[in-house]
Amino acid sequence: PMTIILALSCLAAPLRDRASARIFNYEFLWEEIESKISTLTNIVSACEKLKCTPIPLSYSRHTSRFFSLFLLSLPFALVKETSPLLVVGIVAAVSWVLFSTDEIGHLIEEPFGTQSEKQVRLETQSHPQGVCKEIFASLKPDEDG
Numbered sequence: 001p002m003t004i005i006l007a008l009s010c011l012a013a014p015l016r017d018r019a020s021a022r023i024f025n026y027e028f029l030w031e032e033i034e035s036k037i038s039t040l041t042n043i044v045s046a047c048e049k050l051k052c053t054p055i056p057l058s059y060s061r062h063t064s065r066f067f068s069l070f071l072l073s074l075p076f077a078l079v080k081e082t083s084p085l086l087v088v089g090i091v092a093a094v095s096w097v098l099f100s101t102d103e104i105g106h107l108i109e110e111p112f113g114t115q116s117e118k119q120v121r122l123e124t125q126s127h128p129q130g131v132c133k134e135i136f137a138s139l140k141p142d143e144d145g
Helices: 002-017 026-052 057-078 084-109 115-124 128-138
Strands: none
Touching: 002 026, 057 084
8 A cells, every 4th residue: 555655656746846837836736645645644554553453362262262162061961952963963063153153253353364475465565666667657648748
């Protein structure tokens, strides 16, 4: 996201540097764009802080231990109420539901990927000037210049 914001700022810079900037009020337009980019930067920074806030490991451990204890005691509670053959199927089904829910919870804890995925993203974002050049190369100027 910060690379895109830098690219937007690079795209707005020619408005300030034009010779006709004062005549056509491009300087005011550039100041307004930079103000909006600054606001966007603050919002992205706040989102990055939220993204980097870890979910406590104790929560994950607590739910896993609770599920395990519950599933270990479940056959003893079911054996009096149902036949022993059904207990195996019921415990297997309940175990699958609870442990898959626990696994989904682990996946939700890392909504933006794991550390290795973050490293790959950082390597591709390490050259923002190169990204700006690629963006400028892909843009086609209109007839006005």
